[in-house]
Amino acid sequence: MHVHTRLSLSVHSPPLGIDFKIRTVDIDGKKIKLQVWDTAGQERFKTITTAYYRGAMGIILVYDITDEKSFENIQNWMKSIKENASAGVERLLLGNKCDMEAKRKVQKEQANKLAQEHGIRFFETSAKSSMNVDEAFSSLARDILLKSGSRRSGNSNKPSSTDLKTCDKKNTNKCSLG
Numbered sequence: 056m057h058v059h060t061r062l063s064l065s066v067h068s069p070p071l072g073i074d075f076k077i078r079t080v081d082i083d084g085k086k087i088k089l090q091v092w093d094t095a096g097q098e099r100f101k102t103i104t105t106a107y108y109r110g111a112m113g114i115i116l117v118y119d120i121t122d123e124k125s126f127e128n129i130q131n132w133m134k135s136i137k138e139n140a141s142a143g144v145e146r147l148l149l150g151n152k153c154d155m156e157a158k159r160k161v162q163k164e165q166a167n168k169l170a171q172e173h174g175i176r177f178f179e180t181s182a183k184s185s186m187n188v189d190e191a192f193s194s195l196a197r198d199i200l201l202k203s204g205s206r207r208s209g210n211s212n213k214p215s216s217t218d219l220k221t222c223d224k225k226n227t228n229k230c231s232l233g
């Protein structure tokens with residue numbers, strides 16, 4: 056499968072805690088344009104964040120593998136999404152900063168368990184080295200496409216596997232830029 060993503064626009068607005076980007080994902084020759092709203096995870100931005108994800112087709116929940124609090128916070132967001140997001144919204148859990156293995160506080164197994172409990176996919180990523188970043192966006196886009204297709208065809212099966220790189224001690228070099 057050939058996957059290519061391209062970042063074409065970025066507007067930064069720190070006072071609101073919202074960052075808007077357009078990301079183009081190429082899935083099996085089909086160009087999918089994603090409108091990505093990067094919202095802050097802090098409690099003080101909760102009202103505005105909730106307003107932005109209401110109506111979204113997909114939500115990526117990101118925690119920091121070196122910060123236990125950020126992982127605990129994911130539970131609150133899961134609850135908030137259940138209460139406020141559109142029914143059937145695709146969710147994806149990401150454990151970011153996997154290039155910082157030495158400072159890891161959240162084990163992969165913990166996150167895997169949480170993701171399983173909520174029936175969602177989970178990957179570890181590194182925004183620094185780009186590890187699994189394209190894959191994460193593509194996976195979410197693919198799941199959204201599958202869901203919208205399955206609504207028409209009545210087939211709600213997700214693919215049984217995703218072609219992701221593992222981000223652990225075995226390939227720290229690949230995850231880390233140093």
Ligand SMILES: Nc1nc2c(ncn2[C@@H]2O[C@H](COP(=O)(O)OP(=O)(O)OP(=O)(O)O)[C@@H](O)[C@H]2O)c(=O)[nH]1
Pocket residue numbers: 094095096097151152153154155180181182183184
């Ligand atoms: N080593 C490493 N550092 C990262 C990674 N991703 C982000 N950072 C660093 O972590 C810090 C916070 O990154 P942000 O992108 O501002 O994090 P955020 O969670 O979006 O922050 P808010 O939107 O303010 O909640 C910055 O210094 C980044 O350079 C990563 O994958 N690896």
